[in-house]
Amino acid sequence: MARKLMKGNEVIAAAAINAGCRYFFGYPITPQNEIPEYMARELPKVGGVYVQAESEVAAINMVYGAAGAGARVLTSSSSPGISLMQEGISYIAGAELPCVLVNIMRAGPGLGGVQPSQADYFQATKGGGHGDYHVLVLAPANLQEAADLTQSAFDLADRYRNPVMVLADGMIGQLMEPVELLPARPAVDLPPKDWATTGTATSGGRRRVINSLYLYPDQLEQHVHALYAKYAAMEHAEVRYELHQCDDAEVVIVAYGTTSRIARSAIEKCRRLGLRVGLLRPITLYPFPFAAFEQVIARTQAFLVVEMSMGQMLDDVKIAVAGRKPISFYGRTGGIVPTPEEVVKQVQALLGGGP
Amino acid sequence: MSTECPLSPEVFTTKDFRSSLKPIWCPGCGDYGVVTAIYRALATIKRPPHEIAFISGIGCSSRIPGYTTAYGFNTVHGRALPIAQGIKMANPDLLVLVAGGDGDGFSIGGGHVPHAIRRNPDLTYIVMDNQIYGLTKGQLSPTSPRGKKTSSSVYGSMEDPVNPLLYVLAYGAGFVAQGVPADMEGLAKMIEEAIRYPGFAFVNVQSPCITYGDADTQLKTQRMRMRKLEAEGHDATNRLRAMELAQEYGRTLYTGVFYRNPNPPPTYESQIRERQQNLRGETMALEQLLSRKSTDDENLTAS
Ligand SMILES: Cc1ncc(C[n+]2csc(CCOP(=O)(O)OP(=O)(O)O)c2C)c(N)n1
Ligand code: SF4
Ligand SMILES: [Mg+2]
Numbered sequence A: 001m002a003r004k005l006m007k008g009n010e011v012i013a014a015a016a017i018n019a020g021c022r023y024f025f026g027y028p029i030t031p032q033n034e035i036p037e038y039m040a041r042e043l044p045k046v047g048g049v050y051v052q053a054e055s056e057v058a059a060i061n062m063v064y065g066a067a068g069a070g071a072r073v074l075t076s077s078s079s080p081g082i083s084l085m086q087e088g089i090s091y092i093a094g095a096e097l098p099c100v101l102v103n104i105m106r107a108g109p110g111l112g113g114v115q116p117s118q119a120d121y122f123q124a125t126k127g128g129g130h131g132d133y134h135v136l137v138l139a140p141a142n143l144q145e146a147a148d149l150t151q152s153a154f155d156l157a158d159r160y161r162n163p164v165m166v167l168a169d170g171m172i173g174q175l176m177e178p179v180e181l182l183p184a185r186p187a188v189d190l191p192p193k194d195w196a197t198t199g200t201a202t203s204g205g206r207r208r209v210i211n212s213l214y215l216y217p218d219q220l221e222q223h224v225h226a227l228y229a230k231y232a233a234m235e236h237a238e239v240r241y242e243l244h245q246c247d248d249a250e251v252v253i254v255a256y257g258t259t260s261r262i263a264r265s266a267i268e269k270c271r272r273l274g275l276r277v278g279l280l281r282p283i284t285l286y287p288f289p290f291a292a293f294e295q296v297i298a299r300t301q302a303f304l305v306v307e308m309s310m311g312q313m314l315d316d317v318k319i320a321v322a323g324r325k326p327i328s329f330y331g332r333t334g335g336i337v338p339t340p341e342e343v344v345k346q347v348q349a350l351l352g353g354g355p
Numbered sequence B: 001m002s003t004e005c006p007l008s009p010e011v012f013t014t015k016d017f018r019s020s021l022k023p024i025w026c027p028g029c030g031d032y033g034v035v036t037a038i039y040r041a042l043a044t045i046k047r048p049p050h051e052i053a054f055i056s057g058i059g060c061s062s063r064i065p066g067y068t069t070a071y072g073f074n075t076v077h078g079r080a081l082p083i084a085q086g087i088k089m090a091n092p093d094l095l096v097l098v099a100g101g102d103g104d105g106f107s108i109g110g111g112h113v114p115h116a117i118r119r120n121p122d123l124t125y126i127v128m129d130n131q132i133y134g135l136t137k138g139q140l141s142p143t144s145p146r147g148k149k150t151s152s153s154v155y156g157s158m159e160d161p162v163n164p165l166l167y168v169l170a171y172g173a174g175f176v177a178q179g180v181p182a183d184m185e186g187l188a189k190m191i192e193e194a195i196r197y198p199g200f201a202f203v204n205v206q207s208p209c210i211t212y213g214d215a216d217t218q219l220k221t222q223r224m225r226m227r228k229l230e231a232e233g234h235d236a237t238n239r240l241r242a243m244e245l246a247q248e249y250g251r252t253l254y255t256g257v258f259y260r261n262p263n264p265p266p267t268y269e270s271q272i273r274e275r276q277q278n279l280r281g282e283t284m285a286l287e288q289l290l291s292r293k294s295t296d297d298e299n300l301t302a303s
Helices: A008-018 A034-046 A056-068 A079-084 A086-094 A121-125 A143-160 A170-174 A217-237 A257-272 A290-295 A313-321 A340-351 B031-045 B061-067 B080-090 B102-108 B110-119 B164-170 B184-196 B219-225 B239-246 B268-282 B286-290 B294-301
Strands: A004-007 A023-026 A049-052 A073-077 A099-105 A136-138 A163-169 A176-179 A241-244 A251-254 A277-282 A284-286 A302-307 A327-331 B052-056 B071-074 B095-101 B123-128 B175-179 B201-205 B226-228 B253-260
Touching (some): A008 A034, A023 A034, A034 A049, A056 A073, A056 A079, A056 A099, A073 A079, A086 A163, A086 A217, A121 A284, A143 A176, A241 A290, A251 A257, A257 A302, A277 A290, A302 A313, A302 A340, B031 B095, B031 B123, B052 B080, B061 B071, B071 B080, B080 B123, B102 B110, B102 B164, B184 B201
Parallel strands (some): A023 A049, A073 A099, A251 A277, A251 A302, B052 B071, B123 B201, B175 B201
Antiparallel strands (some): A004 A176
C-alpha cells in the first residue's frame, strides 16, 4: 500500500482494523471522535461491530466481554472518559484479558479543556485503577509510529493477556502526515486463546471461567505474583526507546510523544547554536526504558525533562538517574504546547551559554 | 420545600436573572428559548438569585447556569442529579434547578434518574432534549429516533430511543411536563409550576439543535406539530392516562403537564429533618460514641 495522507485519529482506527480488530465500543468525547466515527463507518464493512455505548463505563465493560470471548477489541476515549473506565481496566488486567485502549489526552484535571496534554502519564503507567497491575503503554510521536504501535498493541495484548494502551494527545490525534499501513500480520507465535469463552466445543468440554475474584489471600497473592511475572517479562522484552543525537550530548532532553517532536526541533536549533543536545525518547512508557539512561549518563552534564504536564514522567527519570546527574524540568499545562524556542532557552540556561 | 424560605419583599423581573455572559449557543439554537423561559419563571417565583442553585452536567445545554444570575455549578457529564442532591441535602433551603442534555440525562447519567426520583428531593430537572449530541458535534443520542444517521451511526441507528416522559413516570416522578421553546408562554408557565411542585419535578423541553438536528424538530415545525394537553382535555392527576399519552413521545408532540401528583409525598429533605428531630433525644454524646467498647466497634465495622 502506498503512503497516504491521513489524520492521526484515523490512522489509529485504520491500523486497528488492519491488525484484525473487529469490535469497537466507545462513547463520544473530544478530541478523539474521528476514531469512533471511522470505526462506525468501516467496521461493519469488514464484518465487525461498532457500538456507541451509553457511557465509558458501559464501553469498557463491553470490551471486557468481547475480550473474554476471545475477540480483538478496541476502545478509545480522552482523559475524562479514560478515568471513568479505570474500574473496568483493573478488572480486565485482573482477569488477564487482552484488549487495546487509546487515550487521546486532553488537559485536566476535571473537565479541564480539550487542548492537548500529557497529564495522564501517572494514570496510564502506574496502574490507574485499584490493585496491583500495569497496563503496557505505547507512546507514538508521529503517525507512522502511531500506525505501527497500534498494530503491535494487539499482538502485545494477546501475548501478555493484558490491556495495552496507545497514549497520544489531541495534537497527534489531529495531525496530518503521510502514512503507510501495512496489511495485518498477527504475530505467528502468539499463544492460543485457550481461556476464551468460546463454548465448550472448543474447550474439550471443559468449562472456562473468566474471573478476577480470589477470596483466599494466598491464592490472590499467587495470582498477583503471576501478573508481576508477566510485567517482569515485559520489562525484559518490550522496552522501546529512541536515542537521537545523544553520542556527544551534554544535555539530554527526555520527552515522549508530542513534546519529543518539539524537543527535536529545539535540538536542531541548539545544534545550530553549537549546543550539544540530544534526545532520549521513551516509546514504551510502561515498561519505562530505565536502562537507556545508562547509555548516556556518563557523558551528559544534565537531563532536561519536557512534558505537557507539571512533571509526571519526571518521577521515572529521577528513578533512572538516581541522583547521579542534575535533572531539570520544563512543563506547560492547561493545553499549551511548549514551543521549540522555549525549550532552547531551557537548554541555554542549563549550559550557561546563550546569545 | 422551595417555598419554606421567607419570600423576598423585592419585586423581580426577568432582568434580575439574566447574567452578563453572552450565550455562545449557535444562532437559532432552542436553548435560547429555554433560558428565557427560565428567566420568566424565576421572576414569578420571587426567590432572589442568591437563594437559587442551578446545577448542570456537560453539553451545549449544560452551559445554561452561566447565563443566569443564580449560583451555578457546571458539573460532570451525566452527574448533575447526584451533585444536585448533595447540594439539596447540605442546604435544603436553596431552590435547586438541574438542567442538561438528553445525552447527559438519559445516556451517561440515565442510571441516576430513577434513584433521584425515588428519593424525591425537591428539585426541578429540565432536560433540553434535542435528540443529538450537540457539544461533541452531532453523534447519536439516546433519544435519537431509530434509523437516525449521524457521524456515529453512519448507516442509521439500530436502537429504539429512550422515552424520557415514560421513563420518569414509570419511576414515580410527581410532576412531569413537556414544553417547546416555540411556545414560550407555555414553557415558562410549566417551568414555574415545576419549581412550585414540592418534590422531584421533570420538564422535557424539545429544544431543537439547529446545527445537527433534524429539520422536523426545528422551531418552525414545532409550532405546527405541537398539541396542548390542556386543549385535549387531559386530566393531569391521572397517572395512567399520562403514561398512555407519554407513549406518543417521538410521534405526537404533546406539550403541557402530563402528570401532577395531587397528593405530593414527603420530600427526602423533609423526611431527613423529621428523622433528625425524632432522634435528637437519643443522640449519643460525641465522646460517648468515640469511647465505645471494642465489641460495639466490631459490630459497627463488621459490614
Ligand atoms: C465522561 C465524559 N464522557 C464524554 C464527554 C464528552 N461529552 C460532553 S457533552 C457530551 C454529550 C452532549 O450531548 P447532550 O448531553 O445531549 O447535550 P447537548 O450538547 O446536545 O446539549 C459528551 C459526550 C465528557 N465531557 N465526559
Ligand atoms: S450545536 Fe446544537 S445544541 Fe449546541 S449550541 Fe449549536 S444548535 Fe445548540
Ligand atoms: Mg442533546
